[in-house]
Amino acid sequence: xxxxxxxxxxxxxxxxxxxxxxxxxxxxxxxxxxxxxxxxxxxxxxxxxxxxxxxxxxxxxxxxxxxxxxxxxxxxxxxxxxxxxxxxxxxxxxxxxxxxxxxxxxxxxxxxxxxxxxxxxxxxxxxxxxxxxxxxxxxxxxxxxxxxxxxxxxxxxxxxxxxxxxxxxxxxxxxxxxxxxxxxxxxxxxxxxxxxxxxxxxxxxxxxxxxxxxxxxxxxxxxxxxxxxxxxxxxxxxxxxxxxxxxxxxxxxxxxxxxxxxxxxxxxxxxxxxxxxxxxxxxxxxxxxxxxxxxxxxxxxxxxxxxxxxxxxxxxxxxxxxxxxxxxxxxxxxxxxxxxxxxxxxxxxxxxxxxxxxxxxxxxxxxxxxxxxxxxxxxxxxxxxxxxxxxxxxxxxxxxxxxxxxxxxxxxxxxxxxxxxxxxxxxxxxxxxxxxxxxxxxxxxxxxxxxxxxxxxxxxxxxxxxxxxxxxxxxxxxxxxxxxxxxxxxxxxxxxxxxxxxxxxxxxxxxxxxxxxxxxxxxxxxxxxxxxxxxxxxxxxxxxxxxxxxxxxxxxxxxxxxxxxxxxxxxxxxxxxxxxxxxxxxxxxxxxxxxxxxxxxxxxxxxxxxxxxxxxxxxxxxxxxxxxxxxxxxxxxxxxxxxxxxxxxxxxxxxxxxxxxxxxxxxxx
Numbered sequence: 116x117x118x119x120x121x122x123x124x125x126x127x128x129x130x131x132x133x134x135x136x137x138x139x140x141x142x143x144x145x146x147x148x149x150x151x152x153x154x155x156x157x158x159x160x161x162x163x164x165x166x167x168x169x170x171x172x173x174x175x176x177x178x179x180x181x182x183x184x185x186x187x188x189x190x191x192x193x194x195x196x197x198x199x200x201x202x203x204x205x206x207x208x209x210x211x212x213x214x215x216x217x218x219x220x221x222x223x224x225x226x227x228x229x230x231x232x233x234x235x236x237x238x239x240x241x242x243x244x245x246x247x248x249x250x251x252x253x254x255x256x257x258x259x260x261x262x263x264x265x266x267x268x269x270x271x272x273x274x275x276x277x278x279x280x281x282x283x284x285x286x287x288x289x290x291x292x293x294x295x296x297x298x299x300x301x302x303x304x305x306x307x308x309x310x311x312x313x314x315x316x317x318x319x320x321x322x323x324x325x326x327x328x329x330x331x332x333x334x335x336x337x338x339x340x341x342x343x344x345x346x347x348x349x350x351x352x353x354x355x356x357x358x359x360x361x362x363x364x365x366x367x368x369x370x371x372x373x374x375x376x377x378x379x380x381x382x383x384x385x386x387x388x389x390x391x392x393x394x395x396x397x398x399x400x401x402x403x404x405x406x407x408x409x410x411x412x413x414x415x416x417x418x419x420x421x422x423x424x425x426x427x428x429x430x431x432x433x434x435x436x437x438x439x440x441x442x443x444x445x446x447x448x449x450x451x452x453x454x455x456x457x458x459x460x461x462x463x464x465x466x467x468x469x470x471x472x473x474x475x476x477x478x479x480x481x482x483x484x485x486x487x488x489x490x491x492x493x494x495x496x497x498x499x500x501x502x503x504x505x506x507x508x509x510x511x512x513x514x515x516x517x518x519x520x521x522x523x524x525x526x527x528x529x530x531x532x533x534x535x536x537x538x539x540x541x542x543x544x545x546x547x548x549x550x551x552x553x554x555x556x557x558x559x560x561x562x563x564x565x566x567x568x569x570x571x572x573x574x575x576x577x578x579x580x581x582x583x584x585x586x587x588x589x590x591x592x593x594x595x596x597x598x599x600x601x602x603x604x605x606x607x608x609x610x611x612x613x614x615x616x617x618x619x620x621x622x623x624x625x626x627x628x629x630x631x632x633x634x635x636x637x638x639x640x641x642x643x644x645x646x647x648x649x650x651x652x653x654x655x656x657x658x659x660x661x662x663x664x665x666x667x668x669x670x671x672x673x674x675x676x677x678x679x680x681x682x683x684x685x686x687x688x689x690x691x692x693x694x695x696x697x698x699x700x701x702x703x704x705x706x707x708x709x710x711x712x713x714x715x716x717x718x719x720x721x722x723x724x725x726x727x728x729x730x731x732x733x734x735x736x737x738x739x740x741x742x743x744x745x746x747x748x749x750x751x752x753x754x755x756x757x758x759x760x761x762x763x764x765x766x767x768x769x770x771x772x773x774x775x776x777x778x779x780x781x782x783x784x
Contacts, residue, residue, distance in 0.1 A: 131153070131155075131170060131209075131211070133145060133155075136160075136209075137157070137168060137170060137208050137209050137211065137213050138204075138206060138208040138209075138213070139159060139160050139161040140155075140157040140158065140159055140160070140166060140168050140213075140215060141157060141158045141160055142155045142157050142168065143155065143156050143157055143158055144156040146167075153169070153170050154167055154168070154169050154170075155167070155168045155170065156168075156218060157215070159203075159215070164218075165218040166203060166215045166216060166217070166218050167215075167216045167217065167218045167219070168213055168214070168215050168216075169213065169214045169216065170211050170212070170213045171211060171212040171213070194252055194253055194256050194258070195252070196248060196249050196252035196253070197248075197279075198245045198246065198248050198249035198279075198280055198281055198282055199249045199252065199253065199281065199282055200216055200217055200219070200269065200281045200282070200283045201216065201217045202214055202215070202216050202217075203215045203216065203217070217281075219269045219270070219271050219281060220271065220273060221269060221270040221271045221278070222269070222270060223265065223266050223267070223268060223269055223270075224242060224265040224266075224268040224269075224270065224280075224332075224336065225264070225265035225266040225268075226266075227265075227270075228265060228335060228336060228339060229654060233336065233337055233338055233339035233367065234336045234337065236337075236370075236404045236406060237406065238336070239333060239336045239337050239400075240397070240400060240401045240404060240406050241278075241280070242268060242270075242280050242336065243329065243332075243333045243336075243396075243397045243400060244394075244397040244398075244401070245279075245280035245281075245282075246263065246268055246280060246282050246329055246332075246393070247329060247392075247393035247394045247396065247397035248393075248394065249281070249282040250263065250282065250322065250325045250326070250329065250393040251322070251392050251393050251394050253322075253325075254321070254322030254325070254392075254393075259320050259321060259322060259324060259325055260282070260325050260328075261314065261320065261324070261325070262284060262306055262309075262328070263282070263309060263325050263328035263329050263332060264306050264308070264309045264328060264331070264332055265332050265335060265336065267282065267283050267284045268280060268281070268282060268283070268332070269281045269283050306598060306601075307351045307352065307355075307598060307602060308331065308341045308343065308344075308351060308602075309327075309328040309331040309332060309341065310324075310327075310328065310355060311323070311324040311327035311328060311355070311386070312327075312355050312356050312384050313386060315352055315355055315356060316356070321386070322392070322393065323386040323389050324386070325393065326381055326389055326390060326392075326393045326396055327381065327382060327386075327389065329381070329393055329396065330378055330381035330382045330396060331382070333378070333381075333400060334360065334363060334378055334382075337363060337367060337370065337374075338363055338366040338367055339366070340366075342354075342360040342361060342378075342382065343355060343358065343360070344609075345561075346561045346562055346563065346564045346565075346606050351602075356384070357384075359379070360378060360379060360382045362375040363375055363378055370404070371403055371404060371405065373402075373403035374400065374403040374404060376403070377396070377399045377400050377402075377403045378400075380396075380399075381396045381399075513778055513779070513780040514743075514749065514750040514777040514778045514779055514780075515550055515551050515720060515749055515750030515751075515752075515779070516545070516547055516549045516550060516551070516750055516751065516752075516753075516774055516777055516779055517549050517550070517551030517552060517553050517578060517722075517750070517751065517752035517753065518537070518538060518541040518545075518549050518551075518552060518553070518752065518753050519553045519554070519723065519752055519753065519754045520534060520537060520538065520552055520553065520554040521537075521554075534566065535566075535569055535570075535573075538552055538570075538573070538575065541753070544767050544770070545753075545767075545770050545771060545774050546770070546771035546774060546775065547771070547774040547775065547777070547779060548573070548574060548575075548779075549575055550574060550575055550576060550779055550780065551575060551576055551577075551578050551615065551750075551752060552570050552575045552576075552577060552578065553578035553579075553580065553722065553723075553752045554577070554578070554579065554580070555579075555580040555581075555582050556579055556580070556581055556582065557582055557584050557585075558581065558582065558583050558584055558585065558586045558596070558599075559599060561602065561603060561606060562579070562603050562606035562607050562610065562614075564606060564609075564610055567610055567612070567614065568610070571612045576612070576613045576614065576615060577614050577615065578615040578616075578617070578661065578722075578752065579614065579615070579616050579617070580616075580617045580618075580620050580663070581616065581617065581618045581619070581646075582619070582620075583618070583619050583628075583629055583642075584628070588619070588629055588634050588638050588639055588641075588642040589638050589641075589642070591642040591645060591646065592638060592641035592642040592644075592645050594645065597649055600646060600649045600650070601649060601653055604649060604650040604652075604653035604654075604655040605653055605655075607650070607655045607657065607658060608653060608654050608655040608656070608657065610657070611657065612657065613657055613659060614657060614658055614659070615658075615659040615660075615661050615686070616650075616658050616659070616660060616661065617660075617661040617662065617663050617688060617722070618642070618643055618646055619639060619642070619643075620663035620664075620688065620690065620722070620723070621663060621664065621665040621690055621723075622634070622636075622639050622664070622677050623664050623665055623674055623677055624665040636676040636677045639677055639679075640677065640678070640679045640680075643662070643679040643683060644679050644680070644683050647660055647679075647683045658685075659685040659686060660683060660684050660685045660686070661684075661685065661686045661687075661688045661720065661722060662678070662679065662683075662684045662686070662687055662688065663687075663688030663689070663690060663722050663723070664677065664687075664688070664689060664690070664707065664711075665689075665690050665691070666689050666690060666691030666703055666704050666706075666707045667691070667703070667704075667706050667707050673710075674707065674710050674711070675710065675711075675714045678714060678715070681715055681717065684715070684717055685717065685718075686717060686718050686719070686720050686749060687711050687715065687717045687718070687719045687720070688719075688720050688721075688722030688723070689704060689707050689708065689711070689719060689720075689721055689722065690721075690722055690723030690724070691703045691704050691707070691721065691723070691724060692724070692725050692726075692727065692754075693725070693726040693727060693730045693735045693739070694727055694729075694730065695729075695730060696729065696730050696731050698730055698735065699735070699738055699742075700738050700739060700741065700742025700746075701742070704721070704742065704746075705742075705746070708746055718749040719746075719748050719749055720748065720749040720750055720751065720752065721739075721743065721748055721750070721751035721752065722751075722752045723752060723754055724739065724751045724752060724753055724754060725753065725754040726739060726766075728766070732766040732769075733766050733768070733769040734769075736766060736769040736770050736773060737769050737772070737773060739751070739773065740772075740773030740774070740776060740777075741773075743773075743777075744776060750777060753770075
């Protein structure tokens with residue numbers, strides 16, 4: 116994952132390589148990158164000390180919104196509190212804005228919770244008291260932080276001295292009466308899991324909004340998760356606005372019952388019902404836990420060296436925490452999903468039908484299978500001249516057989532029948548249970564943990580294609596949708612099982628809004644890299660990244676101009692369809708396979724494949740599986756079409772014979 120950070124940072128800051136200089140600072144190591152800035156560990160050659168140097172991406176310097184947000188963080192250094200990260204200098208050099216801050220050789224508290232789970236009472240009160248001190252000082256100066264959370268709390272860990280907690284990332288701070296996001300009136304800025312109800316509603320904010328976020332953070336440090344963990348961003352918003360926080364003792368029964376009352380008050384929906392200050396909340400929490408108030412200077416017990424984890428930030432320069440997401444995006448999930456259905460169908464093509472098992476007489480099916488077995492026995496599966504390379508061989512490596520699920524899991528439509536039935540129907544028709552199930556989601560739709568769990572129980576991994584319908588790829592690359600991406604990544608990480616994710620598939624085709632007629636290749640590459648980087652920072656290491664192109668699309672230019680780099684891709688997907696009777700594996704796929712393999716040795720999955728009935732379907736299905744074996748493909752995902760596969764006994768039987776040649780391994784439940 117380190118390579119991912121370095122490549123991403125290089126794309127944001129061309130010319131700012133390790134070893135170069137910004138003012139008197141020598142860049143020694145790139146330690147973080149986001150859509151707004153890049154963070155380096157740098158050596159101050161004048162004062163001979165280490166600093167964390169945050170450099171604004173040059174492409175954003177002309178944007179006054181980003182400049183204000185960037186410099187706001189530097190101005191927070193004027194606030195005198197031992198628990199606010201010190202800023203040494205802010206300026207402009209080498210054509211870039213920069214902030215030099217104290218280098219913190221520790222880590223953020225969120226990483227600590229991820230490693231160890233819930234924390235001891237003493238650790239929590241030490242952290243909360245320190246942050247409460249920083250917040251009350253900021254509030255007295257007229258600033259509201261707006262993004263208090265464990266990832267923005269850093270701990271300086273050094274041998275021979277007590278740990279010291281800092282509140283970082285004041286890039287979102289504003290005067291107490293400011294309510295609209297800097298990117299537009301009425302937009303939400305912050306992190307949904309920790310945002311106060313009045314912040315979500317776009318109302319005027321004061322320090323009590325930060326107290327609410329601090330209470331959410333304290334809850335997470337004690338329980339191991341925030342008070343309202345939900346898969347759907349809309350559900351998180353609803354919970355903050357209307358649901359009481361679950362008693363902490365329901366998750367950690369050994370805690371004193373008094374702690375529930377303290378957190379309930381700090382998490383009150385109405386600001387007037389909360390504590391008068393953050394220190395008051397911290398003191399009440401200490402009293403409920405029967406601990407002496409820390410005063411904000413006690414040790415926190417965070418392990419040393421944790422900043423080196425790639426998902427943490429070593430200073431207040433966590434650029435990815437300062438991105439925007441309109442709250443309306445979560446509320447519009449259902450309408451986006453409906454729009455997706457109309458958007459993903461090619462012009463002139465019908466919508467794909469879900470698979471249904473046709474009833475085939477057992478005697479007829481047995482006869483067909485006997486004929487095909489005889490064909491195999493007498494060598495009729497040997498390579499043909501349409502496949503000019505490779506040695507025909509039975510694959511010994513694990514293969515994948517998948518099915519595309521039109522319309523996705525359908526989790527937003529109450530009362531809808533189970534969406535798993537088409538998968539079961541396909542398994543019966545194919546004679547083999549798939550180990551991948553592909554479906555598309557619209558941008559803003561959360562990860563469907565329950566449906567993914569159903570797939571996993573049946574030995575199938577979800578393959579999710581994220582379709583950027585109605586959003587700008589440039590905005591994604593700039594980090595404007597990072598709240599959604601981090602929420603999605605957290606859900607995938609918490610799911611714990613393998614998930615395959617693709618983004619903007621078939622970018623080399625003309626009929627999508629992200630296709631080559633609408634989007635420059637470099638913009639797609641920047642968006643792809645940013646998404647992968649965000650997931651890796653959030654610790655979603657269970658993701659397999661699938662970069663998908665359309666087979667042999669004309670007039671698109673070099674396919675590999677869309678290639679984001681080997682460190683950002685796990686598998687390559689190629690979508691292709693046998694549309695004419697003369698089509699073969701060679702004519703549909705081989706030219707594209709050769710182009711891909713000239714550039715990378717990544718495994719190739721035929722990720723969207725079908726054989727139309729007008730193409731001598733039974734023969735071409737056999738040809739498809741021969742090509743998979745000869746070219747050592749990872750496998751295929753089958754798109755059913757009208758009529759479906761099981762509408763023809765010969766086609767179904769051919770598919771069964773071909774699928775039986777694959778070395779399928781079920782996903783781990």
